[in-house]
Amino acid sequence: MNIRSLTRGDGVVIGAAVLLLIASFLGLYSVKDAPDSLELPNLWGSGPVVLGVVLAGIIGAALIVVARGLPQPKKVAGLDLGQLGIAFTIFAAWSALGNVFDPASGVDNVGGGSDGPDLGMGLILALVATLVMAAAAVATPLVPALKGSLLPAARPAAPQPYGGQPQGGYGYPGAQQQPYGGQPGHPGQPGQPGPSFGGQPQPGQPQAAQPQAPQQAQAQPAGDFSPFWFAVPVPRPLFAEDGSPTPIAELAPGTWYLAVEQRGANLVAQTQDGRRGVLQDTSGIQRG
Numbered sequence: 643m644n645i646r647s648l649t650r651g652d653g654v655v656i657g658a659a660v661l662l663l664i665a666s667f668l669g670l671y672s673v674k675d676a677p678d679s680l681e682l683p684n685l686w687g688s689g690p691v692v693l694g695v696v697l698a699g700i701i702g703a704a705l706i707v708v709a710r711g712l713p714q715p716k717k718v719a720g721l722d723l724g725q726l727g728i729a730f731t732i733f734a735a736w737s738a739l740g741n742v743f744d745p746a747s748g749v750d751n752v753g754g755g756s757d758g759p760d761l762g763m764g765l766i767l768a769l770v771a772t773l774v775m776a777a778a779a780v781a782t783p784l785v786p787a788l789k790g791s792l793l794p795a796a797r798p799a800a801p802q803p804y805g806g807q808p809q810g811g812y813g814y815p816g817a818q819q820q821p822y823g824g825q826p827g828h829p830g831q832p833g834q835p836g837p838s839f840g841g842q843p844q845p846g847q848p849q850a851a852q853p854q855a856p857q858q859a860q861a862q863p864a865g866d867f868s869p870f871w872f873a874v875p876v877p878r879p880l881f882a883e884d885g886s887p888t889p890i891a892e893l894a895p896g897t898w899y900l901a902v903e904q905r906g907a908n909l910v911a912q913t914q915d916g917r918r919g920v921l922q923d924t925s926g927i928q929r930g
Contacts, residue, residue: 646896647877648792651782652710655731658775659703662734665771666696668764671745685764694737699772702730706779710877713892728779735772742769789876791895867904871930872911873897880911880919890919898930 666685673680685691705727709715715722721729745761782788873896879889891913893899902918903910909921 646791646793647892647894648707648710649782649788649876650790650792651778651785651788652707653792654778654788655703655706655775655782658771658778659700662696662699662768662771662775665764665767666692668767669762670764671759671762673759682759682762685768690737691741691765691768695734695741695768695772698730698737699734699768699775702727702734702779703775705730713894728776731772731776731779735769735776738765738769738772741765791875793896869900869902871898872901872909873899873928873930874921875926875928878921878923880913880917880921883910883918883920891917893921 668684669682670685670688670691671682673682685696705723707727709723709727712723715724717723718726742761742765745765746759778788874893875895877895878893880891880893881887882890893911893913897914899914900912901909901921902912905920907924909924910918911921912918
């Protein structure tokens with residue numbers, strides 16, 4: 643599970659779930675002029691509130707977060723985990739609204755002589771939490787501001803001296819820009835130093851930086867493609883190279899991927915586990 647794939651909307655859902663959990667330990671009822679010795683129950687003291695509001699809301703938030711972090715969508719009864727989580731949050735908000743309108747749950751109708759207890763602070767906060775949770779869950783796929791990454795992508799490491807050893811492993815660029823005319827690093831070895839001026843490359847041996855003479859450097863054709871590292875701003879599907887419409891993986895924000903080939907406006911990307919696929923939506927990508 644990649645937590646960097648979480649969106650800002652997921653962050654709102656998580657915050658609302660925490661608020662709901664806190665509210666569950668506060669008072670369910672309030673009674674005017676009640677003596678100090680009177681102990682009023684919290685939300686855990688009411689079965690309908692626990693099942694319909696507290697647990698439904700927390701389970702819904704958990705399903706939404708888990709579904710976002712999985713590389714492949716999981717389905718239960720034909721529904722994606724995320725869709726099922728949204729349904730749980732809406733049900734929790736609906737149940738909280740009903741309990742707010744009638745906190746006594748019909749007890750005030752017995753005997754006809756009492757209006758029953760008033761609304762407690764815990765139930766009020768539970769209503770606010772579930773409404774915010776349901777609204778964020780529904781609006782996240784629709785509002786661009788909520789679809790942005792919750793955690794920003796890690797920045798590439800600062801360029802190293804010419805000939806220095808690259809830092810970091812697969813999934814992190816840590817490489818310097820290649821000089822004009824230099825050969826790009828091998829796809830599996832980001833940051834590999836290019837050849838020195840007038841000689842052969844010496845891997846692993848620091849070399850003094852020397853000026854490159856443009857007239858002596860071998861010019862690359864403008865249409866040549868050099869592999870580069872990139873990160874996506876929002877989760878993007880990666881499709882098979884054979885043109886199959888079913889995604890083989892999902893590229894998550896906050897992780898660096900290697901672009902190994904360009905096909906028109908599309909990129910052929912390689913994931914950390916070695917899978918290759920076509921990234922069709924390349925808008926807004928961040929190059930390492």
